[in-house]
Amino acid sequence: MLNRVPISFFFAFFLALLLQKPIAKTxxxxxxxxxxxxxxxTRTPLTxxxxxxxxxxxxxxxxxxxxxxxxxxxxxxxxxxxxPIADSLNEGDYVLIQFGHNDEAKExxxxxxxxxxxxxxxxxxxxxTEARTKKxxxxxxxPVSRMRFDKEGIQQETHKDYSAAIMEVGAQYQVPVLDLDxxxxxxxxxxxxxxxxxxxxxxxSVEHPNYPGGQKDNTHFNDYGxxxxxxxxxxxxxxxxxxxxxxxxIAASKAGITRTRDxxxxxxxxxxKNSKKYPSIKIVxxxxxxxxxxxxxxxxxxxxxxxxxxxxxxxxxKSSRKRTAIIFLFGGGWRxxxxxxxxxxxxxxxxxxxxxxxxxxxxxxxxxYPAGIYDVKxxxxxxxxxxxxxxxxxxxxxxxxxxxxxxxxxxxxNGDKNFEGDSGNEGYSSKVDxxxxxxxxxxxxxxxxxxxxxxxxxxxxxxxxxxxxxxNPGIWNQASPLTHAGPCSxxxxxxxxxxxxxxxxxxxxxxxxxxxxxxxxxRTFEDTxxxxxxxxxxxxxxxxxxxxxxxxxxx
Numbered sequence: 142m143l144n145r146v147p148i149s150f151f152f153a154f155f156l157a158l159l160l161q162k163p164i165a166k167t168x169x170x171x172x173x174x175x176x177x178x179x180x181x182x183t184r185t186p187l188t189x190x191x192x193x194x195x196x197x198x199x200x201x202x203x204x205x206x207x208x209x210x211x212x213x214x215x216x217x218x219x220x221x222x223x224x225p226i227a228d229s230l231n232e233g234d235y236v237l238i239q240f241g242h243n244d245e246a247k248e249x250x251x252x253x254x255x256x257x258x259x260x261x262x263x264x265x266x267x268x269x270t271e272a273r274t275k276k277x278x279x280x281x282x283x284p285v286s287r288m289r290f291d292k293e294g295i296q297q298e299t300h301k302d303y304s305a306a307i308m309e310v311g312a313q314y315q316v317p318v319l320d321l322d323x324x325x326x327x328x329x330x331x332x333x334x335x336x337x338x339x340x341x342x343x344x345x346s347v348e349h350p351n352y353p354g355g356q357k358d359n360t361h362f363n364d365y366g367x368x369x370x371x372x373x374x375x376x377x378x379x380x381x382x383x384x385x386x387x388x389x390x391i392a393a394s395k396a397g398i399t400r401t402r403d404x405x406x407x408x409x410x411x412x413x414k415n416s417k418k419y420p421s422i423k424i425v426x427x428x429x430x431x432x433x434x435x436x437x438x439x440x441x442x443x444x445x446x447x448x449x450x451x452x453x454x455x456x457x458x459k460s461s462r463k464r465t466a467i468i469f470l471f472g473g474g475w476r477x478x479x480x481x482x483x484x485x486x487x488x489x490x491x492x493x494x495x496x497x498x499x500x501x502x503x504x505x506x507x508x509x510y511p512a513g514i515y516d517v518k519x520x521x522x523x524x525x526x527x528x529x530x531x532x533x534x535x536x537x538x539x540x541x542x543x544x545x546x547x548x549x550x551x552x553x554x555n556g557d558k559n560f561e562g563d564s565g566n567e568g569y570s571s572k573v574d575x576x577x578x579x580x581x582x583x584x585x586x587x588x589x590x591x592x593x594x595x596x597x598x599x600x601x602x603x604x605x606x607x608x609x610x611x612x613n614p615g616i617w618n619q620a621s622p623l624t625h626a627g628p629c630s631x632x633x634x635x636x637x638x639x640x641x642x643x644x645x646x647x648x649x650x651x652x653x654x655x656x657x658x659x660x661x662x663x664r665t666f667e668d669t670x671x672x673x674x675x676x677x678x679x680x681x682x683x684x685x686x687x688x689x690x691x692x693x694x695x696x
Contacts, residue, residue: 165233167388168203170226172217172268173239175210175361176285176370185351186559187342188367190285190374196615197375202388213243214264215256223268232276235385238268239321241284241303242360258306265310280382281311283322285370288329288337288359296329296337298322319377325370336563340366349556350628364559390612397476397505397604406477411672422676425485432457433491442519442565444503449516449564451500451523452480454491455531463534465574465695466496466524467687468517472542472581474601475513476505483541486674489684495691496531498524502547505604510620513605515562517547521573522566535695537575539687541674542643543601545581549622549650552576552631575694576633577687580671584623584646586610591642593617621646626653632660634690636683638669662690 171177171191178189195204207226209217217223217240226236244256256264265281272279283304289297298304304322311318329337342358362370379386412424429435434457442449455464467490471478480499487497502516517538524536540548554560555572585592585602592602593610602617603609610617618624623646633654637644651661664686666673673679 165201166203167201167233167235167385168205168231169198169235169237169385170230171204171206171208171237171239172223172226173208173237173282174212174242174284175208176242177206177239178208178210179206183351186344186349186363186557188362188364188559190362190367190370192371193364193368193615194371194374196613197371197389199388199390199612208239211243211254212240213246213254213256214240214261214268215244216254218264218267223271227271227275230272230275230277234272234275234277235382236268236272236277236279237282237319238265238279239282239284240265241300241307242287245300245303258302261303262306262310265307266314269310269314269316278382278384280317280319280378281307282319282374283307285321286325286329288341290329290334290337294334296326298326317381319374319381321370321374321377324373324377328369328373332563335567339363339558339561339563339567340369344558364557365561390608395509395607397599397607398508399506401506402479403473403477403504403506406473408482408672408675411670411675415670415672415676419670419676421678425675425677425680427484428488428492430488430492433488435488441500441523442516444512444516444564445508447503447507449501449503449519450480451498451520452484452487453496453498453531454484454487455496456491456494460494460532464494464496464532465535465537465691466498466528466531466533467577467691468498468500468520468524468536468538468573469577470500470502470517470538470540470544470547472540472544473504475510475543475605476601478504478543482675485680486683489680490687493684493688496533505601509607510605510616511560511562512564513547514550514560514620515564517551518561518571519564519566521551521571522569525569525571526566535574536572537577537691537695538573539577539579540581541579542581542671545578546583546622547581548576549578549581549583549633550620550625552633553622553625553627553650555629555631557625557629573631575691576631577636577690578633578644579636579674579683580638580640580643582621582643582645583650584621585617586614586621587623587645587649589642589645591645623650623653626650628657628659630654630657630659632694633662634687635661635663636674636686637663637665638671638673639665639667640671643671660694662693 177191180187191206243254244261269279284300287299342356342361344356346355436453441451469483471482491497500520503512538548538551674683
């Protein structure tokens with residue numbers, strides 16, 4: 142029989158809830174132009190820096206992005222966009238103000254936007270004084286630079302008069318000024334002309350379904366560029382607006398960057414762990430067959446100060462027909478493991494006529510996400526660059542566990558320049574023709590996912606991102622292949638163990654592929670551990686399934 146709880150207890154409980162003081166929220170208004178504003182998904186990969194900026198504050202902050210494309214200080218006021226903001230401001234709110242691109246546009250077609258410098262300063266002063274009337278805190282931002290290099294490769298100053306005007310107003314009214322103009326020019330100069338293009342909306346025709354005619358834009362950013370610019374703004378805030386900087390969570394934890402190799406995930410440790418339940422399993426050994434050529438320690442790119450290496454395995458016999466390349470990525474929680482884990486797999490597939498590559502990439506003991514993404518993209522580009530040497534026409538990417546997630550990510554971001562990075566081989570495509578995902582998750586935040594449980598120890602994904610999933614869910618979702626699945630995704634083979642959480646989001650991913658009539662295949666290895674592909678009696682079936690799938694999708 143249940144014990145009765147007095148009604149007075151419930152009354153006191155609910156009264157306490159009603160009287161509980163809500164956590165005060167700080168609202169940050171963003172006002173400005175197209176380089177800052179929000180864009181609908183139909184305009185992807187076009188991204189204003191205010192979009193990723195919103196992901197890097199704690200739960201006490203609300204970002205209200207009111208920036209609009211094509212607006213100058215004059216039109217933002219004349220269209221009545223400022224007044225509702227001014228009316229709703231509360232004490233302690235912030236207003237981040239970035240205009241200039243359209244104010245300085247003197248061309249005839251932009252005459253409705255143009256604002257002479259004296260009027261521009263007057264409008265900035267209006268924003269400042271009216272914000273302060275409500276005890277809100279104005280912050281001025283110089284306009285982010287356009288990409289413009291001279292013949293000597295020197296990035297030019299593109300907003301000289303208007304950036305100077307902001308500095309003058311800031312000094313006169315004692316308003317913090319975030320010098321994004323200067324900081325962005327320094328970034329572009331550091332990257333150089335070719336790598337700076339990776340930040341902007343520079344698309345070839347057919348490169349993205351939203352822009353079938355391509356795009357050559359030196360002003361607006363893709364997602365990668367917007368994120369880099371947002372990081373510059375946040376860095377300036379930390380230096381010049383200390384009260385607001387305490388709410389920034391961009392300072393990802395680097396506790397996991399030990400610079401020491403993590404050896405916790407090895408075939409031997411997996412054998413010891415699983416042989417109790419599966420006493421008949423045998424480790425698959427390397428063959429070193431005369432029919433397969435092995436090239437080791439080939440430099441394919443760079444990651445910070447590290448040389449990125451890969452190994453190649455290909456048939457010793459010559460062929461008049463082009464071959465399919467398979468890039469296979471190791472797993473280990475984005476932290477452990479190494480490329481030698483899949484030498485037996487690469488040898489066996491090479492014996493069947495494939496050209497196989499096992500690349501290194503930076504794990505979380507070396508660098509945080511998205512460094513590993515950039516490295517794998519660079520590896521794909523290197524293989525395409527080397528296609529003539531190896532007689533390759535198609536490129537397939539596969540991986541196990543964390544490597545499977547990375548492989549699926551590559552296949553779901555085909556044609557998306559946001560994740561190209563700068564690890565090497567720029568100028569070549571990172572497109573893949575098919576994906577082999579062996580027990581790799583498709584979604585980090587999902588009802589089926591087991592990632593992110595830090596209750597007993599820091600999880601693998603938390604180490605990789607530098608944030609747990611409550612601190613920065615945006616980055617957890619961004620790294621999920623499921624987030625990017627769409628019309629450009631590659632056909633995919635899922636080889637799964639009997640552990641459901643290892644393929645979280647798979648069925649949702651397949652539903653999206655089905656909408657676009659993109660081929661997918663699932664093969665489940667019943668009653669198997671997560672590391673089944675390293676052992677017989679399952680290894681030979683893995684080879685057969687991969688070969689059969691590729692014969693189906695690669696014509």
